[in-house]
Amino acid sequence: MTKQQANWSPYDNNGGSCVAVAGADYCVVAADTRMSSGYNILTRDYSKICKLADKCVMASSGFQADVKALQKLLAARHLIYQHQHNKQMSCPAMAQLLSNTLYYKRFFPYYSFNVLGGLDSEGKGCVFTYDAVGSYEKVGYSSQGSGSTLIMPFLDNQLKSPSPLLLPALDAVTPLSESEAVDLVKTVFASATERDIYTGDKLEIVILNAEGIRREYMELRKD
Amino acid sequence: MKLDTSGLESTAPFFGSSHELNDGFSAVPSFEIPDTIDFDGFQKEAVQMVKPAKGTTTLAFIFKEGVMVAADSRASMGGYISSQSVKKIIEINPYMLGTMAGGAADCQFWHRNLGIKCRLHELANKSRISVTGASKLLANILFSYRGMGLSVGTMIAGWDETGPGLYYVDSEGGRLKGTRFSVGSGSPYAYGVLDNGYRYDMSIEEAAELARRAIYHATFRDAASGGVASVYYVGPNGWKKLSGDDVGELHYEYYPVLPSTVEQEMVEVAAA
Numbered sequence: 001m002t003k004q005q006a007n008w009s010p011y012d013n014n015g016g017s018c019v020a021v022a023g024a025d026y027c028v029v030a031a032d033t034r035m036s037s038g039y040n041i042l043t044r045d046y047s048k049i050c051k052l053a054d055k056c057v058m059a060s061s062g063f064q065a066d067v068k069a070l071q072k073l074l075a076a077r078h079l080i081y082q083h084q085h086n087k088q089m090s091c092p093a094m095a096q097l098l099s100n101t102l103y104y105k106r107f108f109p110y111y112s113f114n115v116l117g118g119l120d121s122e123g124k125g126c127v128f129t130y131d132a133v134g135s136y137e138k139v140g141y142s143s144q145g146s147g148s149t150l151i152m153p154f155l156d157n158q159l160k161s162p163s164p165l166l167l168p169a170l171d172a173v174t175p176l177s178e179s180e181a182v183d184l185v186k187t188v189f190a191s192a193t194e195r196d197i198y199t200g201d202k203l204e205i206v207i208l209n210a211e212g213i214r215r216e217y218m219e220l221r222k223d
Numbered sequence: 224m225k226l227d228t229s230g231l232e233s234t235a236p237f238f239g240s241s242h243e244l245n246d247g248f249s250a251v252p253s254f255e256i257p258d259t260i261d262f263d264g265f266q267k268e269a270v271q272m273v274k275p276a277k278g279t280t281t282l283a284f285i286f287k288e289g290v291m292v293a294a295d296s297r298a299s300m301g302g303y304i305s306s307q308s309v310k311k312i313i314e315i316n317p318y319m320l321g322t323m324a325g326g327a328a329d330c331q332f333w334h335r336n337l338g339i340k341c342r343l344h345e346l347a348n349k350s351r352i353s354v355t356g357a358s359k360l361l362a363n364i365l366f367s368y369r370g371m372g373l374s375v376g377t378m379i380a381g382w383d384e385t386g387p388g389l390y391y392v393d394s395e396g397g398r399l400k401g402t403r404f405s406v407g408s409g410s411p412y413a414y415g416v417l418d419n420g421y422r423y424d425m426s427i428e429e430a431a432e433l434a435r436r437a438i439y440h441a442t443f444r445d446a447a448s449g450g451v452a453s454v455y456y457v458g459p460n461g462w463k464k465l466s467g468d469d470v471g472e473l474h475y476e477y478y479p480v481l482p483s484t485v486e487q488e489m490v491e492v493a494a495a
Contacts, residue, residue, distance in 0.1 A: 004260050009268075103332045107371060108257040109269055129306070135298075135327035137306060149303060163308040165296050165451040167467035 011063050011111045012037055015198025016048055017147030018059035019185055020117035021159065022125030022140050026178040026209040029117040030185045031059040031145075032193070032220060034201040044201035044222065051213065053078055056091040056118035057206050058098070061145030062132070063111035070110050073101055091118030095128040095136060102134030109133050113144035119208055138164070147192035147199040154188055182207065186218050193220045266372040278447025280409030281311055281322040282417060282437055283378045283389055285402040287424045290380045290387045290457040292320050293434035295409065295442050295470070296450030298327055307450040316341055318461040319357060319381035324407040325374035325394065333375060337361050354381040354388030358398060366396030376406040382457050409441030409448035416440045427456055431465045439477065442470040 018031040031048040034041060049059045050071045058074070060067040077097060081089050089097070095116050102110055109132050116128040129142035140161045143151040162170035176184065185205060193200040200223070205216040259265045278299040283292040294311035297304060311323040313334040321337065323330035340360050344352040352360075358379040365375055375394040382388070391399045391406065403421065405413040416437040425433065431454050438452040452473065454465045 003264075006259065006261070006265075010257070099328075099331070103328055105255060106328070106332075106373075107254050107266065107269075131300065131305065131328060133326070133328040135309075135331050137309060139306075139308065163296065163451045163467070163469065165308055165310065165453050165467040166469065167453075167464055169467075 010108075012065075013062060013111070013146075014042070014064045015146045016061040017143060017145035017151060017189070017192055017196065017199045018048060018061050018113075018115050019143040019151060019155070019188060020059060020115040020127040020129075020141065021155075021176075021181045021185060022117065022127040023176060023178060023181055024125065025119075025123055026181070026207060027057075027117040027119060027125035027127065028178070028181045028185055028205060028207050029057045029059050029115065030189065030203060030205040031061065032147075032189060032199045032201060032203055034199065035064060036198050041201075047204055049204055049206050050075075051206075052094055052116075053088045053091070053118070054213075055120075055208060056089065056094045056116065057208060057213070058114055058116050059144075059206075060112045060114040062113045066110040067112045070098075070101065070112055070114075074098060077101075090121050091116065091126055091128075092120055092138075094118070095126075095138070098128075098130065099134040099136045102130065102132065106133055113148075115142045115144050117206075117208065119210075123210055125208075143188075145199075147189075147196040150192045150195055151188050154191065155184075158184060178207065178209065182216065189218075189220060278445075279311060279324045279407035280405070280413050280438055280441035280445060280448040281324050281376075281378065281407050282405035282410070282413050282434060283322060283380045284404070284417065284421065284430075284434070285387045285389050286422075286430050288427050288430070288456075288458065289382060290389055291427075291430045291434045292322060292378070292380050292455045292457065292462075293438050294322055294453055295438055295448040296453065297442075297448055299447050304449075309450070312453055312455050313338075314462065315357070315379075315381075316351075318351065318383070318457065319354065319379065320455055320457060320462050321361075322378045322380075322406065324376035329373045329375045329394070330377060333361060333364065334377070336364070351383065353383040353385065354379055354390060355383075355385075355400075357381070358388075358390035358392050362390075362392045362396065362398035365392065365394050369394070369396045378404050378406060380457050382459055382461070387457065405437070405441075407441075407448065409438075409445035412441040412444045413437040427465075431456065435466065435468065435473070436477075439470050439473045443474070 015036040016032050020029045035043045035046040051057050114130040120126045130136045141155050141159050189203045200220045203218040207214045281294040296309050298306040298309045313321040315321050315338045321334045341352045373394040379390045391404045420433045434454050442448045451467050453467045456465050
């Protein structure tokens, strides 16, 4: 008897790209709003960005059903944390929680490629980048998703900061100002939209700084 | 007297829902398993789809003054370099280090888990855990997940009452005590340099330079290794990071570009 093959897959890829950039006192998290399946566009207006805590925002591309489940889980865990500790979770704490949450599904992974952006307890910008099973790293900037191979080399060119592993250590946070970083992100998505079919429609930008959270939108090519 | 046998408990994952929302740290995390007929086929597919980050060179050796541990910092997802700044030397506690090779998430998670277990041991027994004990804890966990697709090739290096200790532990369930190891896709190249230059009675500086060179040569020849070569030393007072050098810069340090004499010089032809 021949081995039985599965006639369906639990996963799908809804495409899209996400970017996060950390600054000295701000953090920019951005993602496009196109949701696709194969060659079809399901919607032009889907937000991939989720606010997890006051100073912590996550953008995820991949399979949006898994992303939604992950966001719900993290929101629930955050609520429990607030009940138990009477304060919001810091961004580095949320970063480790996300890593563990992803790893608990090591044998049936969340098909979700995440970047976490926020301010640490000193108000300095921090970005954490993940693979689908939870390995994570604090970086100065990152991109994930279908356009990441197009976006990342450009960010490396503009923002490449000394590795945190160097001894003597050098600061990894980008020297750009907040408005320069937002402009950079808009440029990056405009370029990625040209060459990646899954990226486009609209760009959602979330900016975190000492004053709070601000949202900006920019139209992208819809073809 | 109740003995602590949690290290011996079967850590095979349970079927049914996981209890992530429960408070506190359970002895072993339980994992959800997909409800498929063909578990191995599904795991293979999932790994190909998800492409967890891997590819590496790590090494560690014991010498007269203690243990030297070194690693590169590149993570690759298929052919794409997903990061050039991965921390592959994990600080389990102030006197023990673990290295990461294989699946990045697997190594990070289980080393963190090992650090927690070591701390619990300290609290329960009022003394530090030995390198032998720590490596055994990790090896037992990995053995229980044998065949499930974890990819971990790690070395546990530390200094305890018996002196310097070094163990190699992998996801097949293997655990080896030794004095010289290199793990990862770049390990053959690192072994070449390491075995050639090794002497038991080296000074700390000589041993650090040997470790650095071995990593550099591995990053030179192995596409999946690169980034920053980190070197750590573990001595009687714990570990200390000795250096972190970009391997691109190390190349020009070891092989500086010398102006060479030319025999025939090409002259620009005037445009017609």
